[in-house]
Amino acid sequence: MSSVDNKTVEEKNIRNQQLTELLAACALNDQKAFARLYQMTSANLYGVVLRILNREAWAEDCLQEAFVKIWNNADRYRPYLAAPMTWMMTIARNQALDQLRRRRREVMESDGHAFREEVDHDPLPLENLTQSDEGIRLKTCLDQLKEKQRQMIAMAYFKGLTHDELANQTDTPLGTVKTWIRRGLEQLRRCLEP
Amino acid sequence: MKDSENQDSNIHAGEYVLGTLQGVELAEFEQRLLDDLQLQAEVDAWERRLGPLMETVEPVQPPASVWQKLEQRTSPNKTASPISGLWSNLQFWRALGMVAATVVLGLALTLFTARQVDLGMDSMMVVLNDQSAAGWIVAARHNQGYLNVKAVEPSNLPTGKVCQLWMEDENGNLFPLGVLPHSGNKELAMPVKHTTNQRFMVSIEEEELLPTKKPSQEIVFEGRLTEI
Numbered sequence: 216m217s218s219v220d221n222k223t224v225e226e227k228n229i230r231n232q233q234l235t236e237l238l239a240a241c242a243l244n245d246q247k248a249f250a251r252l253y254q255m256t257s258a259n260l261y262g263v264v265l266r267i268l269n270r271e272a273w274a275e276d277c278l279q280e281a282f283v284k285i286w287n288n289a290d291r292y293r294p295y296l297a298a299p300m301t302w303m304m305t306i307a308r309n310q311a312l313d314q315l316r317r318r319r320r321e322v323m324e325s326d327g328h329a330f331r332e333e334v335d336h337d338p339l340p341l342e343n344l345t346q347s348d349e350g351i352r353l354k355t356c357l358d359q360l361k362e363k364q365r366q367m368i369a370m371a372y373f374k375g376l377t378h379d380e381l382a383n384q385t386d387t388p389l390g391t392v393k394t395w396i397r398r399g400l401e402q403l404r405r406c407l408e409p
Numbered sequence: 410m411k412d413s414e415n416q417d418s419n420i421h422a423g424e425y426v427l428g429t430l431q432g433v434e435l436a437e438f439e440q441r442l443l444d445d446l447q448l449q450a451e452v453d454a455w456e457r458r459l460g461p462l463m464e465t466v467e468p469v470q471p472p473a474s475v476w477q478k479l480e481q482r483t484s485p486n487k488t489a490s491p492i493s494g495l496w497s498n499l500q501f502w503r504a505l506g507m508v509a510a511t512v513v514l515g516l517a518l519t520l521f522t523a524r525q526v527d528l529g530m531d532s533m534m535v536v537l538n539d540q541s542a543a544g545w546i547v548a549a550r551h552n553q554g555y556l557n558v559k560a561v562e563p564s565n566l567p568t569g570k571v572c573q574l575w576m577e578d579e580n581g582n583l584f585p586l587g588v589l590p591h592s593g594n595k596e597l598a599m600p601v602k603h604t605t606n607q608r609f610m611v612s613i614e615e616e617e618l619l620p621t622k623k624p625s626q627e628i629v630f631e632g633r634l635t636e637i
Binding site: 262279301312341343349369371374 | 416419420423424427428429430431453456457458459460461462463464465466467468469470471472474475476478479480482483484591592593
């Protein structure tokens, strides 16, 4: 099946509309709207930050900071630029990656040892990428990449690993990592926007 | 710009969103991103393209404590914010029934001296609310082009009404500075740098019809910033 069924699309549209309205109300300091927004989205956002940080205490702090940012910046949300969930998830992901990089730096500076990464054996479970048309399109395009390229993209996306760090963690020459990522992104873009 | 350069920019934007850029490349990219609208649009486009990856993550219910802390941090009436000390002292002050602006000012000055360093401001004013209690703290720095406004206990206004702040310079020229926030902090740009001769006023206006030349309603508060 090439697209999600009509009922799911309709439910998603209604949810997006609700979230957009709640963000607009948050911009006017409506506390009740904020509570409802949290209720509707916190499990998704917490899943993402927990996936990136892998430690509950950090993820809880991070979720809190992400929602404070969402509350403070609700007036900057533009529905024509991104779906409300994408906007909120992006804030949460960036918050989590910032925190992860900061912790890595602190560990490196304090004892000179590398930060202990939590091992993620299944970096990109693509079978879950079927909840939206955008997800299905991305899955189709990711399926066309080499396994190694897919893994690199997933590790970078969910662990915020730089080219150097990816090279170290996967025992791959730096030049190869850069080429794989580059070509992977070019292929993805061509496939998503032919 | 050549096609190859466009393509490079686009792929760099992808690498930036992915998180793999590092060192000089990252610094240069972030520098360009500050004022390159095309590049900002490319970053947005990559956020959208890769965003569905987050759908692969199963939702996890966060513990209730996260919401409790959040509620405290975002609610203007809760006491977890850094101004909790000031807040409790203001309650004390209100209980004493002292409503004269000068007294509020004096007390707030004392209370704020401790926070003066991290605020980085050197003069301030307390704007009274409709209950004659401290509604907002307005802080400024000499020769700086903006004011820092913190909502303490803003007036309760009917829907559609807001408190508009005005500045009158030493020559009697009036300037609208903006709307006082209902909660949290807000920076209001000044048309000229702050000096000790400026007077400030507040009028209650229609949110949709803010006057730009002079207040359309009566002035409900008047004061000056005092050096601390």
